Amino acid sequence: MNQSNSKWTIFPILFGFFVMGFVDVVGISTNYVKHDFGLSDTLANLIPMMVFLWFAIFSIPTGMLMGRIGRRNTVAVSLGITIVAMLLPLFLYDFASVLLAFALLGIGNTILQVSLNPMVASVVSPGKVTSVLTLGQFLKAVSSFLGPLIAGAAASFWGDWKWIFAVYAVTTLLSLTWLLAGVHEEEKKSAQASTFATVCSLFKDRYIVMLFLGILFIVGIDVGLNTTIPKLLMEKTGMSVSEAGLGSSLYFSARTIGSFVGAFLLARIASDRFMQYSMGIAIVGFILLLVVDSLLWISILVVVVGLTCSNVFSIIFSYALQHLPERDNEISALMIMGVSGGALITPLMGVLSDALGQVAGLSLLLLCLLYLGWISFRLQKRK
Helix, strand or coil: CCHHHHHHHHHHHHHHHHHHHHHHHHHHHHHHHHHHHCCCHHHHCHHHHHHHCHHHHHHHHHHHHHHHHCHHHHHHHHHHHHHHHHHHHHHCCCHHHHHHHHHHHHHHHHHHHHHHHHHHHCCCCHHHHHHHHHHHHHHHHHHHHHHHHHHHHHHHHCCCCCHHHHHHHHHHHHHHHHHHHHCCCCCCCCCCCCCHHHHHHHHHCHHHHHHHHHHHHHHHHHHHHHHHHHHHHHHHHCCCHHHHCHHHHHHHHHHHHHHHHHHHHCCCCCHHHHHHHHHHHHHHHHHHHHHCCCHHHHHHHHHHHHHHHCCHHHHHHHHHHHHCHHHHHHHHHHHHHHHHHHHHHHHHHHHHHHHHCHHHHHHHHHHHHHHHHHHHHHHHHCC
């Protein structure tokens, strides 16, 4: 792709990061669907599992697809799948169709995440790639923050929360149109071919396995909190489902602020030390979240955990790429596979929540935080 056109082509690409954030609507949607169909936590948590399962299945095939049709066309495919996913619940609303819609959303988002990030590198200078990717993650966080607000507005003003899918479908269509109109040239195909064998061979490296599990757990924490914070508020404070959904927005607003501020702090503080401080505060805040009952303290602690967890994904991802830079394609595919943590953690939380309550389900996330704290010390020892 022509570098001289990057000042124009970067905008439709960045807008794709905003669409990428639509996947986090699964949190508030899970609560609405549970309410609509009278589901148990175990059944309701099948919804986020249907979203994030596909990151384990489609990450490597997407890398292979990019080598054949190019990144621009691969992004276009992902946006097309997302539009179909958003339209389905508007025309057919039962539990089976909801599962199918969120499965398609997960497939589309997997393809989008694998193909959109390297697309940035093809249109900006090497020195600006990190800052632009950080801006993309900020836009994704803004989108995640807006999701519960849009769902609540749709329920209040339009009488049905499902109209959020219409908003998302139209926005994704605009993104697809802008991409096809604004990004004309295909970037050069990567000379580094990824296969299942080359990616799986990375599991022989214990350091990469440690970081892969870190990605899996931080995504599990994000999805688990996104899904469980409204339930926790309803259980402890008696809030309605529409009011409790604002808890997810509170968490994502904290993540949005954290990702914006973190981009500046990480330029001054070593990332391993930054992660140590963040995880220490997060662990203490999370333990307190399990025991407090007041709305004020729950809200404060949700913000604390959101702020401290906001930059963990990017820190771990960067360490993985720096470990074997000559194999960045395979490492990128493997790390995106780790996003499937959302499909693994939430069903286990659902089982614990059904048996012992929401606090028991959240305790599983505390174990994930403890592991991330351990990783932060391991990273410093390797320096």
